[in-house]
Amino acid sequence: MNAVNLKQLAQELNLSVSTVSRALRDSWEISTxxxxxxxxxxxxxxxxxxxxxxxxxxxxxxxxAVVIPEVANNFFALAIKGIETVAREKGYHVLIYLTNExxxxxxxxxxxxxxxxxxxxIVSLCxxxxxxxxxxxxxxxxxxxVFFDRVADNFIAPKxxxxxxxxxxxxTEHLVQAGCRRIAHLTISMSLSISHRRxxxxxxxxxxxxxxxxxxxxxxCDGGEEExxxxxxxxxxxxxxxxxxxxxxxxxxxxxxxxxxxxxxRIPEDVKVISFSNLVxxxxxxxxxxxxxxxxxxxxxxAATMLFRRLEKKYIxxxxxQVMLPAKLEVxxxxxx
Amino acid sequence: MNAVNLKQLAQELNLSVSTVSRALRDSWEISTxxxxxxxxxxxxxxxxxxxxxxxxxxxxxxxxAVVIPEVANNFFALAIKGIETVAREKGYHVLIYLTNExxxxxxxxxxxxxxxxxxxxIVSLCxxxxxxxxxxxxxxxxxxxVFFDRVADNFIAPKxxxxxxxxxxxxTEHLVQAGCRRIAHLTISMSLSISHRRxxxxxxxxxxxxxxxxxxxxxxCDGGEEExxxxxxxxxxxxxxxxxxxxxxxxxxxxxxxxxxxxxxRIPEDVKVISFSNLVxxxxxxxxxxxxxxxxxxxxxxAATMLFRRLEKKYIxxxxxQVMLPAKLEVxxxxxx
Numbered sequence: 001m002n003a004v005n006l007k008q009l010a011q012e013l014n015l016s017v018s019t020v021s022r023a024l025r026d027s028w029e030i031s032t033x034x035x036x037x038x039x040x041x042x043x044x045x046x047x048x049x050x051x052x053x054x055x056x057x058x059x060x061x062x063x064x065a066v067v068i069p070e071v072a073n074n075f076f077a078l079a080i081k082g083i084e085t086v087a088r089e090k091g092y093h094v095l096i097y098l099t100n101e102x103x104x105x106x107x108x109x110x111x112x113x114x115x116x117x118x119x120x121x122i123v124s125l126c127x128x129x130x131x132x133x134x135x136x137x138x139x140x141x142x143x144x145x146v147f148f149d150r151v152a153d154n155f156i157a158p159k160x161x162x163x164x165x166x167x168x169x170x171x172t173e174h175l176v177q178a179g180c181r182r183i184a185h186l187t188i189s190m191s192l193s194i195s196h197r198r199x200x201x202x203x204x205x206x207x208x209x210x211x212x213x214x215x216x217x218x219x220x221c222d223g224g225e226e227e228x229x230x231x232x233x234x235x236x237x238x239x240x241x242x243x244x245x246x247x248x249x250x251x252x253x254x255x256x257x258x259x260x261x262x263x264x265x266r267i268p269e270d271v272k273v274i275s276f277s278n279l280v281x282x283x284x285x286x287x288x289x290x291x292x293x294x295x296x297x298x299x300x301x302x303a304a305t306m307l308f309r310r311l312e313k314k315y316i317x318x319x320x321x322q323v324m325l326p327a328k329l330e331v332x333x334x335x336x337x
Numbered sequence: 338m339n340a341v342n343l344k345q346l347a348q349e350l351n352l353s354v355s356t357v358s359r360a361l362r363d364s365w366e367i368s369t370x371x372x373x374x375x376x377x378x379x380x381x382x383x384x385x386x387x388x389x390x391x392x393x394x395x396x397x398x399x400x401x402a403v404v405i406p407e408v409a410n411n412f413f414a415l416a417i418k419g420i421e422t423v424a425r426e427k428g429y430h431v432l433i434y435l436t437n438e439x440x441x442x443x444x445x446x447x448x449x450x451x452x453x454x455x456x457x458x459i460v461s462l463c464x465x466x467x468x469x470x471x472x473x474x475x476x477x478x479x480x481x482x483v484f485f486d487r488v489a490d491n492f493i494a495p496k497x498x499x500x501x502x503x504x505x506x507x508x509t510e511h512l513v514q515a516g517c518r519r520i521a522h523l524t525i526s527m528s529l530s531i532s533h534r535r536x537x538x539x540x541x542x543x544x545x546x547x548x549x550x551x552x553x554x555x556x557x558c559d560g561g562e563e564e565x566x567x568x569x570x571x572x573x574x575x576x577x578x579x580x581x582x583x584x585x586x587x588x589x590x591x592x593x594x595x596x597x598x599x600x601x602x603r604i605p606e607d608v609k610v611i612s613f614s615n616l617v618x619x620x621x622x623x624x625x626x627x628x629x630x631x632x633x634x635x636x637x638x639x640a641a642t643m644l645f646r647r648l649e650k651k652y653i654x655x656x657x658x659q660v661m662l663p664a665k666l667e668v669x670x671x672x673x674x
Contacts, residue, residue: 046451048452050452050453051452051454052389052398052453052454061389063432070418071408071414071417071418071421072411072414072415072418072617073414074409077408077409077410078409080408080433081407081408081435084408084434085435093432093449094432094433094434095400095430095431095432095433096417096421096431096432096433098418098422114385115385115386115387115388116385116387116388117388117389117430254618254621257621258621279618280409280591281591281618284591284594284595284618284622285618285621286621286622286623286625287623288623
């Protein structure tokens with residue numbers, strides 16, 4: 001960095017640094033002609049105040065952090081776009097951190113954010129997070145926190161979610177109405193809020209339609225790709241294989257397609273599939289995939305808006321402001337009767 | 338922010354701020370017992386040095402910026418993952434900026450990065466960038482710049498690309514060998530390096546196979562979605578419609594699928610399609626899509642690695658270090674003979 005600094009301006013003008021600084025802040029203590037000289041030179045030398053110097057003065061970094069499990073996933077990519085759009089309008093910068101579903105990474109990120117690097121944090125928890133003390137510490141340092149999608153239930157903070165329980169019910173009922181009787185729920189870590197809400201909706205629908213609740217039909221896929229693929233293969237090869245699949249996340253639907261293809265099972269004839277998904281190609285898959293689509297972009301915008309409301313302190317905000325946006329059922333061929 | 342600062346430590350210990358500061362830096366000027374008192378209290382009060390204060394001292398922010406056109410796209414999402422992985426290892430923070438293909442946004446971002454907010458920048462140009470003076474200015478301020486994928490040809494900086502010209506040739510030749518005689522090249526802004534390299538490969542293949550070069554077969558889709566859809570519809574409705582399509586970017590292949598579906602054109606029988614793409618669902622599309630897949634994750638890692646080599650100044654690096662990674666042809670049903 002060899003950007004022009006106050007000191008160089010002061011030397012050039014043969015003034016004290018504090019005079020130059022006050023002149024740039026347009027202080028009444030400095031005479032108009034002096035201010036003019038300072039402004040002119042600052043402009044000519046393309047002087048840019050150092051953001052970290054001013055953040056130290058103002059105790060603000062004009063930066064927020066987004067902490068998410070992954071980015072190569074349409075849901076999170078769209079959410080980032082929503083967050084970045086709002087931050088841009090507010091003149092804020094966005095730091096991005098990927099936890100890769102590792103709580104250790106999430107903790108490392110949280111502690112690196114304790115010391116004033118950011119003014120606020122937007123988080124979607126990773127699958128292995130049980131204890132959220134590392135996030136509590138951020139709040140205790142008055143760094144506002146907003147959760148979206150994967151939220152911490154026993155944590156008082158604003159949250160943006162979709163109606164996961166209701167959507168889980170709708171997805172499962174849709175399979176029942178399409179003629180399925182043995183419906184599997186493919187889910188990720190059950191420590192995630194989205195997982196047990198979607199599971200709750202799934203169970204409610206089974207009860208409402210008086211279908212048996214078979215624990216073997218709830219598959220927790222929180223291992224690696226190979227392991228998940230093996231588990232799904234086992235599920236579909238068993239003599240009591242499901243005739244319907246409710247995938248809690250996109251990648252499990254994609255894997256179900258691959259497994260069914262390998263085993264020669266036809267979708268939807270042998271197995272009907274519905275999934276939470278923001279795949280742009282859902283309608284082009286073979287067969288086209290019935291989805292529960294979350295308003296990912298809007299969720300990101302909403303989370304950022306809630307965070308800035310707190311940062312700007314213009315409004316009164318409840319400590320646990322909750323926004324729930326509706327997800328949308330898109331019926332396609334993978335669940336045709 | 339109410340983090341503990343040097344002043345509070347000094348008050349607690351009844352020492353001067355400079356003494357505490359020097360003690361924390363383990364200065365020889367401070368006695369061991371005093372240092373011990375300072376260390377103990379700092380630990381007990383969980384004192385964290387302010388990153389901006391230290392970045393001012395060291396003239397380093399330990400932050401890099403990634404400036405890309407979009408994120409809701411598998412290529413860029415994977416590249417970010419690669420960049421973030423390397424930055425994490427180096428203990429750096431990653432700021433992300435989306436230009437949404439608007440050069441005005443790219444310029445605004447560049448000028449906001451001139452003043453020491455970041456130590457280096459990784460860029461993939463937006464479609465409307467003609468003049469790269471705004472990026473030159475960053476370099477002039479000794480902020481190292483690395484380009485990936487969409488690079489500025491007449492700009493001396495390290496660049497990470499794939500073999501676009503060769504890949505364009507391979508894609509086009511593959512269509513010829515599948516029996517196509519009227520091959521369209523769907524491309525985005527021709528001011529992009531990737532566009533004219535892929536176009537060059539396309540033309541080379543036509544010449545090598547002695548096929549006519551029809552300017553009407555090269556469609557520049559740099560407008561909005563509706564306009565692009567309209568242009569493609571026109572192309573496929575004309576009496577001289579193509580029997581093969583080489584899509585330069587993923588979203589143009591996806592649109593081609595939609596347009597063909599609307600017009601009742603069968604892929605691959607009526608139109609064969611190949612595309613540059615990192616779609617995870619390429620093999621599940623109806624029909625499965627033949628792709629030229631770029632090593633997006635590795636490109637991101639490579640770009641970050643080149644940037645850190647410059648920041649660490651451990652190695653001698655050429656001002657215009659170039660890395661070209663091979664893209665891979667994946668033949669699927671959309672180009673079956």
